[in-house]
Amino acid sequence: MQALKETLNARRLLCPLPVIRTQDKVKQLNPGDLLEIICTDPGVMHDIPAWCRINGHTVLETSSGNHEYIITIRVGE
Amino acid sequence: MSKQRKAVALISGGLDSMLAAKVIMEQGVHVEGINFFTGFCVEGHTHAIREHNSAKPNRNNALWVAEQLGIKLHIVDVIEEYKKVLINPKHGYGTHMNPCLDCKIFMVNKAKQWIVENGFDFIITGEVIGQRPMSQTKSKMPIVSKQSGADDLLLRPMCAKNLPATLPEIEGWVDREKLYGITGRSRKPQMEMAKHFGIEDYSQPAGGCCFLTDKFYSAKLVDLWKAQGAKDYKLDDIMLLKVGRHIRPKAHFKLIIAREEGEGRFLQGYKKEFTSLYCSSHPGPLALIDGELSAEDIYFAARIVARYGQGRTEEQVDITVTDKDGSERVIQAKPFTKDEVPNEWHV
Numbered sequence: 001m002q003a004l005k006e007t008l009n010a011r012r013l014l015c016p017l018p019v020i021r022t023q024d025k026v027k028q029l030n031p032g033d034l035l036e037i038i039c040t041d042p043g044v045m046h047d048i049p050a051w052c053r054i055n056g057h058t059v060l061e062t063s064s065g066n067h068e069y070i071i072t073i074r075v076g077e
Numbered sequence: 078m079s080k081q082r083k084a085v086a087l088i089s090g091g092l093d094s095m096l097a098a099k100v101i102m103e104q105g106v107h108v109e110g111i112n113f114f115t116g117f118c119v120e121g122h123t124h125a126i127r128e129h130n131s132a133k134p135n136r137n138n139a140l141w142v143a144e145q146l147g148i149k150l151h152i153v154d155v156i157e158e159y160k161k162v163l164i165n166p167k168h169g170y171g172t173h174m175n176p177c178l179d180c181k182i183f184m185v186n187k188a189k190q191w192i193v194e195n196g197f198d199f200i201i202t203g204e205v206i207g208q209r210p211m212s213q214t215k216s217k218m219p220i221v222s223k224q225s226g227a228d229d230l231l232l233r234p235m236c237a238k239n240l241p242a243t244l245p246e247i248e249g250w251v252d253r254e255k256l257y258g259i260t261g262r263s264r265k266p267q268m269e270m271a272k273h274f275g276i277e278d279y280s281q282p283a284g285g286c287c288f289l290t291d292k293f294y295s296a297k298l299v300d301l302w303k304a305q306g307a308k309d310y311k312l313d314d315i316m317l318l319k320v321g322r323h324i325r326p327k328a329h330f331k332l333i334i335a336r337e338e339g340e341g342r343f344l345q346g347y348k349k350e351f352t353s354l355y356c357s358s359h360p361g362p363l364a365l366i367d368g369e370l371s372a373e374d375i376y377f378a379a380r381i382v383a384r385y386g387q388g389r390t391e392e393q394v395d396i397t398v399t400d401k402d403g404s405e406r407v408i409q410a411k412p413f414t415k416d417e418v419p420n421e422w423h424v
């Protein structure tokens with residue numbers, strides 16, 4: 001099955017809402033799918049990787065600039 | 078081999094719920110965490126918004142605790158449902174606007190629904206008898222168990238020995254002898270337990286787990302309800318109560334003035350929902366206006382905003398007023414002096 005790459009707009013949401021939205025989105029995806037999450041709360045740089053470590057997903061890339069924080073994750077098993 | 082039992086632990090991010098989960102994990106039970114986001118939780122937010130706090134780790138304590146324990150954490154958005162708990166708490170409020178007893182009942186009830194849906198066996202909390210005056214007294218414990226519908230599926234490992242045995246104990250899923258009997262406000266037993274389990278770093282929220290135990294936050298919430306003429310709120314309302322200086326010079330409007338750059342950036346995000354003001358002739362903060370204002374009110378508001386900018390000692394400064402549709406105009410305003418902004422205006 002072809003892996004999907006989806007984007008989640010979590011701008012203006014404050015933690016833990018970006019984590020909750022990520023959690024809900026990941027439930028709809030399959031293992032191996034990619035999800036790019038775009039946020040404005042710098043707290044996500046801690047929280048989303050922590051959430052991924054706990055739940056077995058992988059953070060592939062993080063970047064920031066212009067007050068935006070972008071995290072790409074791969075959904076785990 | 079007997080079936081491995083599964084428990085869900087209410088994780089607030091504090092030490093007690095962390096220890097409670099640990100005690101049950103040590104007994105071979107599979108534990109996962111659950112954390113409810115009401116909108117009032119003291120988590121990363123204000124740290125994230127306010128610049129001067131950015132040196133502190135703005136981690137989410139519940140996630141951090143789960144990671145330390147090596148368990149999964151389910152964060153549940155209960156913002157909408159929580160309204161009925163806060164707006165009309167059957168058991169009333171605590172010292173401030175904290176409806177702790179109703180809140181506990183609500184959360185344990187949600188956890189009960191969760192275990193049914195997810196095939197778990199019981200619920201654990203970090204409650205300790207006598208720890209908090211309102212919700213954690215011995216007489217309140219059975220109220221939470223009963224009114225939440227969890228009944229004897231709710232186990233409090235930290236004080237279980239002082240309470241009647243629950244189903245997990247009766248059935249032998251956990252060994253009651255290895256549970257604890259902590260009572261009172263002293264934190265010493267918890268510190269010793271932490272040491273025993275090798276837990277060195279933990280957060281100790283002073284007032285409680287949410288903004289509703291904060292005197293200043295509660296005053297702002299009461300002010301919001303009074304101004305609206307109704308006990309209701311949207312998520313944006315309660316987020317904005319955490320940010321900036323709130324000044325209500327007249328009953329029909331309030332100003333939210335950024336205290337530093339991080340807050341200013343956060344308030345920028347609301348410029349389509351509120352009329353906003355900032356001093357354009359001198360450096361100064363962004364302010365949002367909540368309420369419907371006449372031209373005279375705008376001028377009045379501009380004088381307040383001017384007071385918080387670097388042009389405060391000038392005879393006159395330029396204030397740019399931006400309407401919700403983005404249209405801008407500049408007005409000249411004489412900054413108020415310190416005494417002209419009385420304390421009573423500060424919400």
Ligand code: SF4
Pocket residue numbers: 175176177178180181212284285286287288289290
């Ligand atoms: S402090 Fe807040 S979150 Fe904690 S029980 Fe009380 S109302 Fe609920």
